[in-house]
Amino acid sequence: MTSTEFLIGGDLRVRRLGFGAMHLPTDPDPARRTSLAVTRRAVELGVTLIDTAHLYGGGANEELLAEALHPYPDGLLITTKVGVARSGPDDEWRLDGRPAVLRDQVEQALRRLRVERIELLQLHRIDPETPLADQVGTLRELRDEGKIGRIGLSEVTVGELDQARRIVGIASVQNRYNLLDREHEPVLAACEAAGIAFLPWRPVAWGESGQRAEVAAVAAEVGATPTQLALAWLLGHSPVVLPIPGTARIDHLEENLAAEDLHLSQAHRDRLDRLGEARSQGTAR
Numbered sequence: 484m485t486s487t488e489f490l491i492g493g494d495l496r497v498r499r500l501g502f503g504a505m506h507l508p509t510d511p512d513p514a515r516r517t518s519l520a521v522t523r524r525a526v527e528l529g530v531t532l533i534d535t536a537h538l539y540g541g542g543a544n545e546e547l548l549a550e551a552l553h554p555y556p557d558g559l560l561i562t563t564k565v566g567v568a569r570s571g572p573d574d575e576w577r578l579d580g581r582p583a584v585l586r587d588q589v590e591q592a593l594r595r596l597r598v599e600r601i602e603l604l605q606l607h608r609i610d611p612e613t614p615l616a617d618q619v620g621t622l623r624e625l626r627d628e629g630k631i632g633r634i635g636l637s638e639v640t641v642g643e644l645d646q647a648r649r650i651v652g653i654a655s656v657q658n659r660y661n662l663l664d665r666e667h668e669p670v671l672a673a674c675e676a677a678g679i680a681f682l683p684w685r686p687v688a689w690g691e692s693g694q695r696a697e698v699a700a701v702a703a704e705v706g707a708t709p710t711q712l713a714l715a716w717l718l719g720h721s722p723v724v725l726p727i728p729g730t731a732r733i734d735h736l737e738e739n740l741a742a743e744d745l746h747l748s749q750a751h752r753d754r755l756d757r758l759g760e761a762r763s764q765g766t767a768r
Contacts, residue, residue, distance in 0.1 A: 485719050487743055491680045492633040492654035495602060497560050499718060500743050501532030502736070503684070503729030509543040517731065522551040524733050526559060528740050534657075534682065534727045536564035536607055537588045538576065545595040553597045562655075563592045564607035564637060566618070580610030580618035589625055605635035605657055615646055623651040635680075641673050648677075655680040655725075662698070662713045663690040665759045675723045686726040687713045694758050701754055707745050710735075714742035716755050 489499050502525045508514040525533065535544045548561055555561070565588035568579040585606075592601060604622060609615055625631045635655030636647055647653055656674050658667040660683035674681040687710050689695050695709075702712040710728075717726045728739045747755075 486722060489680060489725055497532040498529060499725050500740060501725055501727040502530045503727040504533055504535045504544055504548060505539050506729040506731050507547060508731060509540050509547050518547055519551045521731060521733055521736055525736055531558050531560060533561045538567040538607060542591055542595050545592055549595060549597045560602055561596060562603035564605040565589055566607040578608050578610040580613040582617055582621040585621045589630055600630055600632055602632035603635055604631040605637050607637050609643060616650055619647045619650045641669050644673055653679055655682055657682040657684055659685050661686050661688045662716050662755060663694055663758060664688055671721055675721050680725050681723045682725050682727055686717055686728050697758060701751050708738060711742040711745055714739060715745035715747055719747060
């Protein structure tokens with residue numbers, strides 16, 4: 484039977500099916516009222532893992548979550564990401580893993596989220612212009628100072644994960660991954676071997692017409708929506724996978740969370756597994 488919980492870092496218990504806050508509008512009312520309602524409904528429905536980032540509105544998304552949920556209920560984990568900043572002469576968003584930038588963004592996140600410690604802080608991307616040791620080393624220092632509880636990475640290779648783990652313990656990895664996009668299967672395998680949480684971003688995506696038709700057919704057979712099917716497949720694919728589907732609508736939120744109760748037979752899983760294999764072979768050609 485598929486477990487519905489996972490211990491991030493070996494000690495931080497969360498419900499595996501979480502919520503990605505990226506799509507929540509932070510504009511003034513009425514859009515903001517809707518975002519607040521969706522966020523609160525997620526927690527009412529038992530979500531204990533919510534993902535945000537400095538990049539999402541330059542911290543506005545973090546402020547929205549604090550407005551909706553602070554003081555936070557026991558057991559709720561809000562994880563945020565740093566390492567993308569407005570910099571350069573054009574003031575455009577770009578990767579920026581310089582230690583001073585990472586420190587500043589962590590301090591901003593602490594203030595915006597209204598917490599004294601971020602239990603899981605993830606490096607949004609590895610900045611190729613800053614040594615990885617400097618980026619991960621800065622997060623290790625912040626952890627040692629008590630401002631971070633656990634450290635995660637995002638969009639990394641197996642080699643980068645190994646290099647980072649030689650510097651500090653890594654509790655999570657957030658890479659692009661879904662039923663039809665399994666480019667990072669080796670990274671998932673490395674996470675599973677090490678007991679590292681794997682948070683797939685873009686957990687639901689659809690491919691070519693034939694693939695969509697097969698997904699729809701299996702979904703109809705099990706009495707679910709294609710989105711629910713994709714999420715249920717992720718939950719059963721590996722025990723370290725923690726999907727974080729995002730939405731700005733309560734009905735879609737409720738639909739997503741219902742995927743946890745969907746049972747897929749081995750025959751159905753085999754059909755879905757073959758979709759990813761066929762896509763990989765097609766890409767290789």
